[in-house]
Amino acid sequence: MTLSVSRILLCFAALAAYADAVELTSLVNLFIGTASGANGGSGGNAFPGAAIPHAMAKVGIDVSTAPRQAGYVHDNSSITGISLMHDEGTGGNTDGGYGIFPLFPLTNCNFASCPVGINDRAALRANGTDAATPGYFTTTFTNGIKLETTSTRRAGLIRFTYPTTGPNHVVVDLTNDLGRSFEGGSISVSAAGRVKLGGTFLQSYGPSNYTVFACYDFAAPQSAQKISAFGTYQSTTLAAPGNITIKANSPGLDFPFNNSVSPEQAGALLSFTGGKTVLARFGVSFRGADQACTNAEEEVPTWDWDAVQGASAAAWEDVLSRVAIDTTVEDATVVELLYSSFYRASLVPANLTGENPYWDSPYPFYDAFFCSWDTFRTVHPLLSLMSPREWGEIVSAYVDGWRHTGAYFNRSRPSCSPHEGFIPECRSNTKAGYVQGGSDGMVPLGDFATKYGSRASELGVPIDDLYQALVDTAENTPPDWYTVGRQNTAWKTFGYIPTDWVDPSGATGLPTREASRAFEYSLNDFAVRQAAIALRKAPGDVVKYSNRSMNFVNMWDESVTSDGFAGFAQRRYPNGTFAFSPPNACSPVDPVSHSCARGTDNDVGFYESSSWEYSFFAPHSMATIIKLMGGPATFVPRVDHYFAAGYYYAGNEPGFLMPWAYHYAARPDLSALRVRSVVYENFNTGIGGIPGNDDSGAMASLLTFHILGLYPVAASTQLLIGSPLVSAYTMRNDLLGTSTKVTVVGFDKAGLSAAPPAGARVFVKSVTINGAPSASLCWIDFADVTGGGTVEIEVYGDAAAAAAAGCGAGPRALPDSLETGGFPA
Numbered sequence: 001m002t003l004s005v006s007r008i009l010l011c012f013a014a015l016a017a018y019a020d021a022v023e024l025t026s027l028v029n030l031f032i033g034t035a036s037g038a039n040g041g042s043g044g045n046a047f048p049g050a051a052i053p054h055a056m057a058k059v060g061i062d063v064s065t066a067p068r069q070a071g072y073v074h075d076n077s078s079i080t081g082i083s084l085m086h087d088e089g090t091g092g093n094t095d096g097g098y099g100i101f102p103l104f105p106l107t108n109c110n111f112a113s114c115p116v117g118i119n120d121r122a123a124l125r126a127n128g129t130d131a132a133t134p135g136y137f138t139t140t141f142t143n144g145i146k147l148e149t150t151s152t153r154r155a156g157l158i159r160f161t162y163p164t165t166g167p168n169h170v171v172v173d174l175t176n177d178l179g180r181s182f183e184g185g186s187i188s189v190s191a192a193g194r195v196k197l198g199g200t201f202l203q204s205y206g207p208s209n210y211t212v213f214a215c216y217d218f219a220a221p222q223s224a225q226k227i228s229a230f231g232t233y234q235s236t237t238l239a240a241p242g243n244i245t246i247k248a249n250s251p252g253l254d255f256p257f258n259n260s261v262s263p264e265q266a267g268a269l270l271s272f273t274g275g276k277t278v279l280a281r282f283g284v285s286f287r288g289a290d291q292a293c294t295n296a297e298e299e300v301p302t303w304d305w306d307a308v309q310g311a312s313a314a315a316w317e318d319v320l321s322r323v324a325i326d327t328t329v330e331d332a333t334v335v336e337l338l339y340s341s342f343y344r345a346s347l348v349p350a351n352l353t354g355e356n357p358y359w360d361s362p363y364p365f366y367d368a369f370f371c372s373w374d375t376f377r378t379v380h381p382l383l384s385l386m387s388p389r390e391w392g393e394i395v396s397a398y399v400d401g402w403r404h405t406g407a408y409f410n411r412s413r414p415s416c417s418p419h420e421g422f423i424p425e426c427r428s429n430t431k432a433g434y435v436q437g438g439s440d441g442m443v444p445l446g447d448f449a450t451k452y453g454s455r456a457s458e459l460g461v462p463i464d465d466l467y468q469a470l471v472d473t474a475e476n477t478p479p480d481w482y483t484v485g486r487q488n489t490a491w492k493t494f495g496y497i498p499t500d501w502v503d504p505s506g507a508t509g510l511p512t513r514e515a516s517r518a519f520e521y522s523l524n525d526f527a528v529r530q531a532a533i534a535l536r537k538a539p540g541d542v543v544k545y546s547n548r549s550m551n552f553v554n555m556w557d558e559s560v561t562s563d564g565f566a567g568f569a570q571r572r573y574p575n576g577t578f579a580f581s582p583p584n585a586c587s588p589v590d591p592v593s594h595s596c597a598r599g600t601d602n603d604v605g606f607y608e609s610s611s612w613e614y615s616f617f618a619p620h621s622m623a624t625i626i627k628l629m630g631g632p633a634t635f636v637p638r639v640d641h642y643f644a645a646g647y648y649y650a651g652n653e654p655g656f657l658m659p660w661a662y663h664y665a666a667r668p669d670l671s672a673l674r675v676r677s678v679v680y681e682n683f684n685t686g687i688g689g690i691p692g693n694d695d696s697g698a699m700a701s702l703l704t705f706h707i708l709g710l711y712p713v714a715a716s717t718q719l720l721i722g723s724p725l726v727s728a729y730t731m732r733n734d735l736l737g738t739s740t741k742v743t744v745v746g747f748d749k750a751g752l753s754a755a756p757p758a759g760a761r762v763f764v765k766s767v768t769i770n771g772a773p774s775a776s777l778c779w780i781d782f783a784d785v786t787g788g789g790t791v792e793i794e795v796y797g798d799a800a801a802a803a804a805a806g807c808g809a810g811p812r813a814l815p816d817s818l819e820t821g822g823f824p825a
């Protein structure tokens with residue numbers, strides 16, 4: 001083949017451009033937030049293994065000691081395997097979720113007596129050998145065996161490099177998921193080196209089990225590796241053998257098991273000669289082992305490591321490049337935090353399209369809505385800015401969940417027509433998990449309607465179904481509102497969630513968290529209201545859901561005082577009398593030990609938060625909160641006191657909005673300072689660099705917004721605007737075909753600290769949108785940050801002037817609140 005001269009020149013030009021550009025993937029630190037959560041550690045539970053964006057396969061190593069929610073912990077724990085699927089940043093079962101079908105490399109053992117059991121085989125990593133880049137992970141054991149992995153959406157490659165030519169061995173473990181929750185399954189090995197597995201395991205955050213399949217191929221075409229022996233094993237010494245079906249055309253192996261090990265140990269052992277390297281190809285599926293093999297064959301057809309890793313890195317480069325900055329100019333720590341955060345915020349939800357084992361559907365299927373309570377605040381809004389196609393698929397999957405949950409949860413339920421089911425709340429391991437508060441999946445659906453309602457069909461979202469899903473979830477009470485939906489009987493009867501009340505509908509669910517649920521139900525109903533407006537639904541719907549979204553005021557007990565501040569949210573009995581809990585109960589400085597989770601032992605009324613914190617929670621009508629608290633003159637010191645007294649907890653979602661709360665009292669200058677102290681006191685690039693569980697990218701997306709100087713207002717097109725931590729950035733939206741440039745005029749690196757020195761230019765002086773001054777210094781519309789134009793944020797260091805300027809003089813300078821006529825229809 002001959003190339004024309006011009007073609008050759010073009011090639012050189014392309015190479016030169018590539019060489020100049022920084023690979024954004026090289027700026028991602030996958031180990032942020034991987035410190036152990038034991039003994040008060042930060043426990044970000046971040047997943048540092050190989051995965052493509054929104055992947056189903058998330059391959060990584062698993063440690064032997066809990067807590068280990070994502071499998072990995074960056075300490076000296078021993079390793080029990082490299083497994084195929086993981087969650088990102090979740091809480092829940094401290095043993096972790098997934099971690100299915102691990103491989104484990106062994107050497108220097110006799111095939112008939114290798115230590116295959118989970119406790120016997122565990123090995124330490126050599127200090128400092130863990131390394132990862134987007135799409136690739138490696139570590140080396142102290143015995144010299146090196147592990148590497150790279151992956152596609154449902155498949156990938158795992159490579160072991162041994163110190164000698166062996167014979168070397170690989171354990172294929174059927175039973176040990178991270179939760180050690182095996183309930184039955186099967187394994188078969190073929191002489192051609194194909195191992196098929198299927199197993200049933202328990203959800204890590206929910207009441208159900210799930211069944212998953214994998215396929216390993218060990219006959220790498222281009223490698224010298226030869227399978228010299230193989231067999232299956234099963235610990236038969238345990239009293240209950242379980243439901244293990246081992247199909248193998250080889251004799252069963254009899255290993256000396258330690259029978260205190262749970263669950264049963266079973267799997268296969270393969271031995272290799274012919275070289276120091278063993279390459280395994282894998283596929284995963286929820287539909288069957290054959291489908292897992294097909295996934296491996298289709299996604300990794302030639303076992304080409306570089307091709308798989310290169311495609312993964314390219315997919316990540318595409319995602320990361322949606323927010324472009326000059327990495328040579330900006331602060332290096334901020335750059336690392338930005339791209340590492342944007343990376344983690346794009347790992348989940350997981351794209352399981354084609355893998356739905358429960359119903360046939362033309363719509364996408366996504367897993368790891370874990371949980372919407374965690375992700376509605378910042379994960380979905382970040383997707384809305386720069387990843388609308390992914391978001392459209394995820395939103396469709398929520399709607400499809402509504403379409404099928406009615407039948408799924410109770411097939412004998414009579415015609416729910418036209419009502420079908422409920423919006424998923426906490427889908428984990430493909431099944432409904434536990435509901436933490438409201439049905440907070442309603443918020444992203446309402447958000448989608450406001451932002452992309454008019455382009456829904458282009459994004460494949462059935463928008464009328466989306467609206468019906470919102471209405472059904474807002475109106476109907478499911479049989480068990482602990483796994484999906486809301487306690488709507490109570491909500492509609494009382495306008496709050498009463499304490500000590502038995503639901504006459506027969507619905508069951510944990511009756512706790514009454515006060516915090518009422519706040520979330522209010523916001524949920526606001527999301528329906530917003531969708532009704534955006535989609536031009538019946539005016540009566542707008543009135544109805546506007547009204548209900550103000551119900552949070554019913555929780556307000558003006559007689560309660562704390563630290564000199566009056567008026568706090570409280571639980572209420574059915575007769576209207578308030579049930580008192582100390583406002584600091586369940587705060588980080590609670591002097592008494594309370595139960596603050598979902599269980600019936602929670603007698604405080606708030607979920608993972610205090611009345612001190614939840615009393616601020618009405619993102620759709622903060623003016624109401626300010627009024628209830630006595631006006632801006634008491635609101636501002638109350639927010640200050642909330643931080644100073646330790647009621648703020650950076651590591652959990654209920655506090656996300658709080659550094660920005662001053663905006664609503666026309667004090668964006670105070671938000672600018674508070675955001676900086678929150679960022680620099682709680683986030684860093686170390687393994688302890690996330691203040692709490694990353695929660696499916698919730699912390700990551702929050703930090704991304706803080707860096708960009710934005711905070712999204714739930715289920716609306718408003719974003720609070722402040723002073724970013726970079727001097728300029730460009731956000732790309734491929735659906736809209738736009739690149740929007742935000743420039744900070746007068747940007748000052750002195751502002752990049754927890755407590756910027758006096759005079760540091762961190763206060764917003766003016767906001768200019770496409771050359772025209774904005775009437776508000778406090779908020780900006782979604783259309784303006786995705787419209788393809790320019791936004792200039794002028795900053796200055798004059799604190800007194802900034803305090804006096806507030807949000808500006810315009811009539812709608814303050815961010816909207818429903819009560820004061822905001823979010824107009």
Ligand SMILES: *[C@@H]1O[C@H](CO)[C@@H](O)[C@H](O)[C@H]1NC(C)=O
Nearest residue numbers: 075076077078123124125127
């Ligand atoms: C791991 O580190 C801890 C704390 O540094 C130490 O106490 C422990 O002995 C170490 N364990 C191993 C197996 O090296």
Ligand SMILES: *[C@@H]1O[C@H](CO)[C@@H](O)[C@H](O)[C@H]1NC(C)=O
Nearest residue numbers: 075076125126127128129130
């Ligand atoms: C591991 O390496 C780090 C530096 O890379 C060092 O600080 C630490 O002491 C080493 N730990 C052990 C147990 O050797």
Ligand SMILES: *[C@@H]1O[C@H](CO)[C@@H](O)[C@H](O)[C@H]1NC(C)=O
Nearest residue numbers: 183184185200208209210243
């Ligand atoms: C999984 O859960 C279902 C429903 O509780 C139960 O019927 C089934 O036996 C479980 N499967 C296994 C393998 O334990």
Ligand SMILES: *[C@@H]1O[C@H](CO)[C@@H](O)[C@H](O)[C@H]1NC(C)=O
Nearest residue numbers: 183184185186200243244245
């Ligand atoms: C045991 O496994 C068989 C074959 O996979 C399956 O048909 C059966 O339902 C399983 N039993 C239980 C209790 O899970």
Ligand SMILES: *[C@@H]1O[C@H](CO)[C@@H](O)[C@H](O)[C@H]1NC(C)=O
Nearest residue numbers: 119120256257258259260261
């Ligand atoms: C079996 O494992 C347990 C727990 O790891 C350990 O305490 C015990 O010593 C082991 N027993 C044998 C015979 O190895």
Ligand SMILES: *[C@@H]1O[C@H](CO)[C@@H](O)[C@H](O)[C@H]1NC(C)=O
Nearest residue numbers: 054351352353354389390393
């Ligand atoms: C999800 O998977 C489907 C099926 O392969 C694919 O068409 C779609 O593009 C994927 N979505 C994303 C966001 O990668």
Ligand SMILES: *[C@@H]1O[C@H](CO)[C@@H](O)[C@H](O)[C@H]1NC(C)=O
Nearest residue numbers: 409410411412413414479480
């Ligand atoms: C299913 O729905 C029917 C009719 O509403 C109800 O009687 C039954 O209790 C429900 N079953 C469950 C398991 O919720």
Ligand SMILES: *[C@@H]1O[C@H](CO)[C@@H](O)[C@H](O)[C@H]1NC(C)=O
Nearest residue numbers: 544546547548549550551553
């Ligand atoms: C909501 O409707 C109820 C019943 O009509 C009414 O009493 C209440 O004042 C309304 N609330 C608001 C905020 O409009």
Ligand SMILES: *[C@@H]1O[C@H](CO)[C@@H](O)[C@H](O)[C@H]1NC(C)=O
Nearest residue numbers: 500573574575576577578579
């Ligand atoms: C309301 O009910 C609670 C709980 O039963 C009770 O303690 C309280 O006295 C009642 N209030 C009134 C006004 O009856």
